[in-house]
Amino acid sequence: MNAPARPPRRLESYVCGAWTPGQKEGQELLDAATGAPVAYIDSSGLDFAAVLDHGRKAAGPKLRAMSFHERAEMLKALGLALMERKEEFYAESFRTGATRPDGWIDIEGGIGTMLTFASKGRRELPNTRVLTDGDLEILSKDGSFSAQHILSPLQGVAVHINAFNFPVWGMLEKIAPTLLAGVPCVVKPASQTAYLTELVVRRIVETGILPEGALQLICGSVGDMLDHLTGQDAVTFTGSAWTGRKLKSHPAVVANSVRFTMEADSLNASILGPDAVAGTPEFDLFVKEVAREMTVKAGQKCTAIRRVIAPRAQVPALVEALRDRLGKTALGLPDAEGTRMGPLASFDQREEVRERIRDLQAVAEIVAGNPDEVRLASGDAGAGAFLNPVLLYADKPFAAQPVHEVEAFGPVSTVLPYDDLGEAIELAQMGKGSLVSSVFTDDKAVAEEVVLGVAPHHGRVLIGNRASAKTSTGHGSPLAGLVHGGPGRAGGGEEMGGIRGVKHYMQRTAVQGAPRLLSAVTGRWIEGAEVQHDVHPFRKSLAELKIGDQLITAKRTVTKEDVEHFAHFTGDTFYAHMDEASAKANQFFDDRVAHGYLIASFAAGLFVEPNPGPVLANYGVDNMRFLTPVYFGDTLQVRLTCKEINPRANAEHGEVRWDCQVTNQDGAVVAQYDVLTMVAKTWPLQG
Numbered sequence: 001m002n003a004p005a006r007p008p009r010r011l012e013s014y015v016c017g018a019w020t021p022g023q024k025e026g027q028e029l030l031d032a033a034t035g036a037p038v039a040y041i042d043s044s045g046l047d048f049a050a051v052l053d054h055g056r057k058a059a060g061p062k063l064r065a066m067s068f069h070e071r072a073e074m075l076k077a078l079g080l081a082l083m084e085r086k087e088e089f090y091a092e093s094f095r096t097g098a099t100r101p102d103g104w105i106d107i108e109g110g111i112g113t114m115l116t117f118a119s120k121g122r123r124e125l126p127n128t129r130v131l132t133d134g135d136l137e138i139l140s141k142d143g144s145f146s147a148q149h150i151l152s153p154l155q156g157v158a159v160h161i162n163a164f165n166f167p168v169w170g171m172l173e174k175i176a177p178t179l180l181a182g183v184p185c186v187v188k189p190a191s192q193t194a195y196l197t198e199l200v201v202r203r204i205v206e207t208g209i210l211p212e213g214a215l216q217l218i219c220g221s222v223g224d225m226l227d228h229l230t231g232q233d234a235v236t237f238t239g240s241a242w243t244g245r246k247l248k249s250h251p252a253v254v255a256n257s258v259r260f261t262m263e264a265d266s267l268n269a270s271i272l273g274p275d276a277v278a279g280t281p282e283f284d285l286f287v288k289e290v291a292r293e294m295t296v297k298a299g300q301k302c303t304a305i306r307r308v309i310a311p312r313a314q315v316p317a318l319v320e321a322l323r324d325r326l327g328k329t330a331l332g333l334p335d336a337e338g339t340r341m342g343p344l345a346s347f348d349q350r351e352e353v354r355e356r357i358r359d360l361q362a363v364a365e366i367v368a369g370n371p372d373e374v375r376l377a378s379g380d381a382g383a384g385a386f387l388n389p390v391l392l393y394a395d396k397p398f399a400a401q402p403v404h405e406v407e408a409f410g411p412v413s414t415v416l417p418y419d420d421l422g423e424a425i426e427l428a429q430m431g432k433g434s435l436v437s438s439v440f441t442d443d444k445a446v447a448e449e450v451v452l453g454v455a456p457h458h459g460r461v462l463i464g465n466r467a468s469a470k471t472s473t474g475h476g477s478p479l480a481g482l483v484h485g486g487p488g489r490a491g492g493g494e495e496m497g498g499i500r501g502v503k504h505y506m507q508r509t510a511v512q513g514a515p516r517l518l519s520a521v522t523g524r525w526i527e528g529a530e531v532q533h534d535v536h537p538f539r540k541s542l543a544e545l546k547i548g549d550q551l552i553t554a555k556r557t558v559t560k561e562d563v564e565h566f567a568h569f570t571g572d573t574f575y576a577h578m579d580e581a582s583a584k585a586n587q588f589f590d591d592r593v594a595h596g597y598l599i600a601s602f603a604a605g606l607f608v609e610p611n612p613g614p615v616l617a618n619y620g621v622d623n624m625r626f627l628t629p630v631y632f633g634d635t636l637q638v639r640l641t642c643k644e645i646n647p648r649a650n651a652e653h654g655e656v657r658w659d660c661q662v663t664n665q666d667g668a669v670v671a672q673y674d675v676l677t678m679v680a681k682t683w684p685l686q687g
């Protein structure tokens with residue numbers, strides 16, 4: 001059986017606030033496994049310039065008015081709402097040829113990516129609308145002119161053009177960082193599997209969580225949309241290198257310097273280390289990983305292992321183990337019990353893969369599988385785009401150019417032998433830039449040599465061994481916190497990679513001016529900006545506290561007894577504090593010095609307000625530096641200034657960052673750091 005039959009539906013685009021069908025009936029889309037019609041797709045008649053304008057005008061200002069935390073909360077609510085509806089998505093996903101585990105990567109992997117960005121947004125970004133980037137640059141001797149790099153959201157839209165293989169993840173991994181940045185999106189899924197993306201967007205729109213225009217969907221061609229792009233827009237593309245290059249060189253993209261992120265063909269390699277001979281755990285892990293990468297999503301994964309690089313002496317054992325494993329892969333209907341691999345996405349795709357296998361056969365022999373014969377555990381071989389896994393072997397890998405150039409986007413890999421590790425690295429590099437590479441070894445020297453040799457050619461490198469076998473996320477899994485993208489043939493783009501991925505949709509600007517005005521722009525206190533002195537700032541709740549509230553403390557002289565007491569009390573009897581001759585012999589000191597942590601402790605003693613109050617907890621310090629030695633008899637004083645206030649959504653408190661500067665009797669800065677505290681929104685606490 002397969003997903004319950006239902007009449008094919010006519011897909012609609014969600015544009016300018018309405019679900020809109022194309023003017024024609026459109027292209028018929030078939031169930032990958034049964035050949036039953038699933039949907040019709042067409043976008044003719046849409047006003048693509050108006051779509052971009054709607055995003056820019058209706059949603060852009062609303063998104064930009066929200067803070068990072070508000071946008072992160074929005075993503076969290078959306079992710080949770082989608083998770084509740086996941087079973088409906090799985091049912092539709094079967095029609096694309098995806099098994100339940102394949103669908104898990106696409107559906108729950110996509111929603112999980114959105115939730116990770118939501119969580120990173122709340123934890124790693126301030127609750128502001130603009131980001132500061134790097135330290136303040138002081139440009140004048142008297143501190144009256146400084147500069148700060150800021151990041152602000154682009155005022156256009158991001159057009160996300162996706163491949164057919166991940167109709168849900170492909171959309172969510174792109175829109176999550178974009179929306180967190182404050183930029184509206186237009187999503188154009190690949191036609192073949194657009195019915196699943198359309199269903200998810202319908203559910204997103206129904207939640208009402210996103211501001212209108214923040215997400216629009218084009219089902220079908222994007223028409224002349226690219227003609228209307230401006231320098232405030234961005235395009236991301238996942239698909240074939242040919243289409244990617246065409247879009248990247250589109251006249252409007254070139255003329256307006258539109259940011260273009262491309263992720264295309266990638267001939268990912270996995271290397272079996274010379275130490276990982278048959279019988280070792282690494283050999284077995286390698287076999288499992290290669291077989292998994294060939295069969296998950298029927299090999300239609302941009303990160304799948306296409307080139308299997310192994311020591312020549314291990315090739316017979318490796319081929320035998322892979323042949324055995326791949327031979328047991330039950331090919332059949334995606335939702336049938338026991339199916340391990342579903343069909344390719346379409347007959348066209350299968351024909352394309354068969355042609356690419358023929359290209360590879362010019363330099364490699366098939367050692368497992370037959371591309372022209374289908375062996376099924378369930379389903380009708382004539383009705384679905386089924387293809388059993390095919391393993392090839394190229395005995396002369398340096399002369400096997402097609403293996404390093406042809407991406408057979410299906411369950412196909414080629415084994416390449418190497419005679420020494422340098423050759424293995426060179427072979428991996430012959431992919432001319434890939435998304436990911438992996439090495440299976442338990443040898444530190446091999447890990448170092450391979451990673452340093454292949455890293456410049458890849459966006460991600462995985463080291464597999466026995467110690468990480470149970471916890472490894474695997475060769476083929478892009479993760480929200482890690483870079484996804486690769487140089488050269490892989491497109492030269494970068495997606496996700498944590499908060500760095502959010503910044504792709506923001507402009508970095510160096511803002512120069514007087515500190516008071518720079519501080520007003522960034523919402524952050526900076527050196528030289530205005531300060532206020534009234535009650536002790538620790539007596540103020542978030543409702544009362546202001547950026548620039550400052551405390552200048554009393555003074556405290558550090559004595560020899562203090563240092564010796566601290567040394568014996570903590571056990572830190574390091575010679576620089578305790579042994580005069582050794583301290584003097586040290587090029588950094590003229591005499592015995594106070595401990596840095598003693599200075600920080602005395603500073604806390606000087607700046608705290610000891611009574612119960614709105615400051616709830618101290619949760620750390622950032623960027624602590626001890627800048628001038630403190631000798632016995634030196635007198636310390638602290639200047640504590642409220643630098644950044646981040647009220648937490650859905651909580652009774654927020655985070656406050658304090659600039660803490662400790663000076664000596666000569667005004668020299670002896671220590672500088674940020675103190676991080678949790679502060680109640682109101683005080684006394686309600687309830």
Ligand code: NDP
Pocket residue numbers: 161162163164165188189190191192220221222238239240241242243244247263264265266301302303352407408409
């Ligand atoms: P395509 O490059 O044909 O399509 C990718 C996306 O671009 C689709 O959404 C497609 O829409 C869209 N597109 C195509 N032409 C245009 C255009 N002129 N203007 C705007 N958008 C356009 O790739 P496929 O998805 O069909 O896959 C083909 C091959 O690409 C695969 O066999 C595989 O080799 C490779 N591929 C590589 C991936 C990777 O990351 N390594 C991922 C996916 C594919 P539509 O579907 O409506 O034509």
